[in-house]
Amino acid sequence: MTSFVTIIPVFQRTHVQTHSTGLLIQFLFDEFHFHRVQWSAHPDNAASVNAATRMGFALEGVKDSFNPINRTDTPGDEPSRDTLLLSMTQEMWENEGAKERLETLMKRAM
16 A cells, blocks of 8 residues: 545546546656555545546456454444455556646646
């Protein structure tokens, strides 16, 4: 896991998310030669899922009951939520247009 990327409300739906995440993705693939980058999102967080797919991530599936919501002292008594899993691979980055797509998004006016 690399990091969580959190964009404060005043910068949401602006170039900040695209550029900050885009620079991180470029660095991971081009400098660290990662094989894959993963994006996790709450199923109800349409903005996050849309951002990921716009940047070239592909939906892999759902991790059922993956994240505990509130920890309790009683094992097995922890409510949890599903998590969507999206990914981008080195193959997608280099040979399927993900790099060019992201570079085009990052060139838009700020």
